[in-house]
Amino acid sequence: xxxxxEVFILDAxxxxxxxxxxxxxxxTQAPLRLVSSLLRELSFRYPQVKEITDEVVLGCCEQxxxxxxxxxxxxALQADYRITTPGFMIxxxxxxxxxxxNTAAAKVMxxxxxxxxxxxxxxxxxxxxxxxxxxxxxxxxxxxxxxQIPQGxxxxxxxxxxxxxxxxxxxxxxxxxxRASTAWNQGFFKDLVVPVTDENGSxxxxxxxxxxxxxxTESLAKLAPAFEQIGExxxxxxxxxxxxxxxxxxxxxxxxxxxxxDGAAVVLLGNRQIAEQLGLKPKAKILSTASAADDPCIMLxxxxxxxxxxxxxxxxxxxxxxxxxxNEAFASVVLYFIEKTNVSLDxxxxxxxAIAMGHPVGATGAALxxxxxxxxxxxxxxxxxxxxxTGLGMGVAxxxxxx
Numbered sequence: 001x002x003x004x005x006e007v008f009i010l011d012a013x014x015x016x017x018x019x020x021x022x023x024x025x026x027x028t029q030a031p032l033r034l035v036s037s038l039l040r041e042l043s044f045r046y047p048q049v050k051e052i053t054d055e056v057v058l059g060c061c062e063q064x065x066x067x068x069x070x071x072x073x074x075x076a077l078q079a080d081y082r083i084t085t086p087g088f089m090i091x092x093x094x095x096x097x098x099x100x101x102n103t104a105a106a107k108v109m110x111x112x113x114x115x116x117x118x119x120x121x122x123x124x125x126x127x128x129x130x131x132x133x134x135x136x137x138x139x140x141x142x143x144x145x146x147x148q149i150p151q152g153x154x155x156x157x158x159x160x161x162x163x164x165x166x167x168x169x170x171x172x173x174x175x176x177x178x179r180a181s182t183a184w185n186q187g188f189f190k191d192l193v194v195p196v197t198d199e200n201g202s203x204x205x206x207x208x209x210x211x212x213x214x215x216x217t218e219s220l221a222k223l224a225p226a227f228e229q230i231g232e233x234x235x236x237x238x239x240x241x242x243x244x245x246x247x248x249x250x251x252x253x254x255x256x257x258x259x260x261x262d263g264a265a266v267v268l269l270g271n272r273q274i275a276e277q278l279g280l281k282p283k284a285k286i287l288s289t290a291s292a293a294d295d296p297c298i299m300l301x302x303x304x305x306x307x308x309x310x311x312x313x314x315x316x317x318x319x320x321x322x323x324x325x326x327n328e329a330f331a332s333v334v335l336y337f338i339e340k341t342n343v344s345l346d347x348x349x350x351x352x353x354a355i356a357m358g359h360p361v362g363a364t365g366a367a368l369x370x371x372x373x374x375x376x377x378x379x380x381x382x383x384x385x386x387x388x389x390t391g392l393g394m395g396v397a398x399x400x401x402x403x
Contacts, residue, residue, distance in 0.1 A: 098365025
């Protein structure tokens with residue numbers, strides 16, 4: 001059996017993340033425009049890319065209307081890649097962008113491709129999560145057999161079961177904002193973020209729109225819990241699945257939950273031969289990937305299992321990893337990850353996370369790859385992990401090594 005090829009991260013870029021509402025600065029842009037602008041940026045940096053890319057792979061949670069119809073292929077055509085460049089889409093809810101990268105990596109590892117652009121896009125100002133429906137929305141028998149609650153309640157359920165206090169989640173939310181603000185002010189994202197312009201070349205957005213200055217634990221303490229009222233509708237469902245829970249502690253709110261965002265991100269992946277052909281020094285190597293699943297009711301707890309599987313495949317342990325990007329869907333997701341892995345917070349999300357910068361669902365995983373690789377180089381560190389929770393109780397993880 002032939003050995004697997006090495007797969008390298010040659011570059012990673014993203015758009016700024018806009019507020020995912022009609023008042024957000026990216027709201028007037030099309031998903032196609034966001035992705036194709038990044039593909040054009042890659043071909044501007046490396047002119048051969050548009051001629052030799054084997055495939056464009058995109059993750060997107062809600063694939064309908066402007067986000068439907070195989071946006072990967074459409075974006076390649078829109079960006080003037082060669083007409084023979086195919087594309088396909090992936091959806092694993094919030095993990096879609098990371099799964100796009102992992103799928104592309106598997107193709108390169110197996111020798112089925114030499115160069116792939118992988119990433120994701122989501123515009124939550126246009127399409128809400130679960131807006132395209134599904135059995136979890138419309139199939140009564142499925143919902144009866146699989147107890148599910150809104151994700152915000154799942155986050156509160158994790159906090160209740162594992163003793164995360166309001167102070168705990170607010171402290172993590174404030175730290176995310178503080179780290180993101182510092183990272184932007186120190187130029188961390190300068191080479192990662194490609195400003196968005198309109199069709200006339202006028203600037204639309206150059207910096208993440210959701211980041212706030214001077215956020216503290218004390219300022220977040222003034223915000224009211226966001227899921228207390230809706231929680232009353234699901235008390236019986238929660239007790240059915242978790243009879244030990246007599247009362248949910250509602251601790252999450254917009255200040256310690258991921259921001260609703262618009263954005264796109266792409267990663268350029270290739271083997272050693274293609275890197276030499278392009279004259280590129282690889283930034284990192286993907287060592288392994290994994291996915292996992294847990295109870296769809298609590299929904300957000302699979303990242304530790306996915307990370308454990310990916311680390312085992314790479315012959316590593318959590319102690320070997322210098323930096324982690326754990327998607328901040330909610331503060332309790334990160335706190336749960338810390339509890340299950342014994343990883344200290346100073347190794348997690350060192351440039352802030354989705355609580356501060358926003359979570360454009362299908363794009364986030366690819367964006368986190370770029371953030372992690374950049375952080376590894378800045379800190380002269382060796383190994384890193386990206387992991388994230390997804391809908392229906394799944395998790396995805398990727399292990400990388402700095403080159």
